Amino acid sequence: MSTSTFQSLGLRDEILTAIAELGYETPMPVQEAVIPYLLGDHNDVIALAQTGTGKTAAYGLPVLQRVDAERRTTQAIILSPTRELCLQICDDLRDYSRYLPGLHVVPVYGGTSIEAQIRSLKKGAQIIVATPGRLIDLMNRGVAQLDQVENVVLDEADEMLNMGFSESIDEILAGVPADRNTLLFSATMGPEIERIAKSYLHDYKEIVIGSRNEGAEHVNHVYYLVKAQDKYAALKRIVDYYPRIYAIIFCRTRMETQEVADHLIRDGYNAEALHGDLAQAQRDLTMQKFRQHCTQFLVATDVAARGLDVDDLTHVINYGLPDDIESYIHRSGRTGRAGKRGTSISIIHVREKSKIRAIERVIFTGEHSDRHFESAQLPEPDEICTKQLYHVIDQFEHVEVDDDQIAAFLPEVNRKLAWLSREDLIKRLVTAEFGRFMRYYADAPEIVQPDDRSTRESRREGKNGGERGKREAKGGGKTVHVAEEGYRRLFINRGKRDHFFAREIINIVNRYVKGKVEIGRIDLLPTIAFFEVPEESAEDVIRMMAKAKVGDRRVVVDWADREDTDARPAPRRAERPAPSRRRNAKEKSRGSESKPERKGKKFSKEDWKQFFNS
Ligand code: AMP
Secondary structure (H helix, E strand, C coil), X not given: CCCCCCHHHCCCHHHHHHHHHCCCCCCCHHHHHHHHHHHCXXXXXXXXXXXXXXXXXXXXXXXXHHCCCCCCCCCEEEECCCHHHHHHHHHHHHHHCCCCCCCCEEEECCCCCHHHHHHHHHCCCCEEEECXXXXXXXXXXXXXXXXXXXXXXXXXXXXXXXXXXXXXXXHHHHCCCCCCEEEEEECCCCHHHHHHHHHHCCCCEEEECCCCCCHHHHEEEEEEECCHHHHHHHHHHHHHHCCCCCEEEECCCHHHHHHHHHHXXXXXXXXXXXXXXXXXXXXXXXXXXXXXXXXXXXXXXXXHHCCCCCCCECEEEEECCCCCHHHHHHHHCCECCCCCCEEEEEEECHHHHHHHHHHHHHHCCHHHCCCCCEEECCCCHHHHHHHHHHHHHHHHHXXXXXXXXXXXXXXXXXXXXXXXXXXXXXXXXXXXXXXXXXXXXXXXCCCCCCCCHHHHHHHHCCCCCCCCCCCEEEECCEEEECCCCCEEEEEECCCHHHCCCHHHHHHHHHHHCCCCCCCCCEEXXXXXXXXXXXXXXXXXHHHHHCCCEECCEECCEEECCCCCCCCXXXXXXXXXXCHHHHHHHHHHHCCCCCCCCCCCCCCCHHHHHHHHHC
């Protein structure tokens, strides 16, 4: 928490008034560190800070303060990798300089007519915000005159280098007075940044905001290992599992970007593509729609998404990993901003595993050095559908009804729907909202994830949030599940057909078992389930669960068979299954339902019935 104020940082009143009007109350850490330093003389600085940390004001406010608005000459240049960022910086500086009369900030960037920019510069611009290529063009034409420049800012310097602007930056820096201040802002510190620092910065101070990789703080890094042909189906499962997701899906090429976006759109998602083959006007519109949350998924290449500034992404999805670690850091740094948590998900194939380790070594440093990527299992169709269904219901519950507005239509609506019962109405409403998932997951492609050694190992070590690995052994042709070390496997006579999923099991155990009992691995079957509890609690759990009921039906919890936990222990006489359940028990004895659900299990009509009738 900041203790200083903007006043105490030494800013002038006109700037203080402007930022107060923007609602800036206290300086952000990067501003606290950078502003007083830059207000001094001959102070070069490298600040490692990502977009979203308040870096524009950190360099913008002192630069504005140092500019003499009486003089028309260019006194500061700010270089940015993209036109979007250029315009954004310019907007911010204009806001900050609202009460500095005579001060002109002019943006110049490629991809648009140079004539209008020449006219603007000729009117006089104390600050030019530029993309490197266009600035060189304007320097060569003699329009951008930089001999009086006192401050040079390289914003997102690592991005500019990634985009191949290294030589342009050299050329520009060679064309400005040697005794200027140079301020370099970058999200990452690579060898090229160090080269620029050594060549062009004098006696610079390095300011690191948060850790060198701020992203590590608020971002969970997760990967799903899948076969190449399952990538898109895996993407669908992931995005379906998060009904409130708002994400950028990064692809490697323009073609892949367009293909993924087309598929998503075809499959009913609110998605758009953003890549270099699109006209600038189209790209602007796409970005604007995404910023305003009119689009839920932006499928983009790294280059096209640069400069797009969105603070509230819930997820970044890497549809394959980028070639270089810096790009991964930039991608993942787009989520987990402004104090919120975010998740960076990578859908990768086996050959990309080594890249994960390489990224880990770079992003999990210092205090984060014991962190790892989480290797995750794709959600099952039934888990996805349950989540989506609850989301739909939740939305219904929270719809704000404007009674006055709909009053006039209600008689007609009532007349038309009078023949439907309440149940029918609910079913139809849910189906209308939920039908897409229902249809897809009734016949969803099976996804078999390749064996991920590190998943099992790290899970066993308890590194990934405590989810324990599956321990299986083959015995007599059957799969024998062995409880995790220190745990006992218990049986419960409720299954998915009883609408009993992990949450229901946890809830009922919590309700009947005194004290907190940790529940480990859960295996859900259609009519029964198994769950693991710590060895020392197992007996207590069985004892206390003896009283458990759902409605007026008893729930039985007992030891799972030690030899073959797929086999349901014989029910005691008093607990014989009800007639409808006897059929299931029979099926089981034929072996048709004796195995735990496999990946990609279809969501059957029976399951839907359970949903609607429960
Ligand atoms: P930036 O990293 O420059 O892109 O800034 C991220 C966001 O934080 C922008 O929307 C700024 O307007 C906002 N911002 C910058 N400084 C402050 C501050 N001191 N208080 C509140 N918001 C700020």
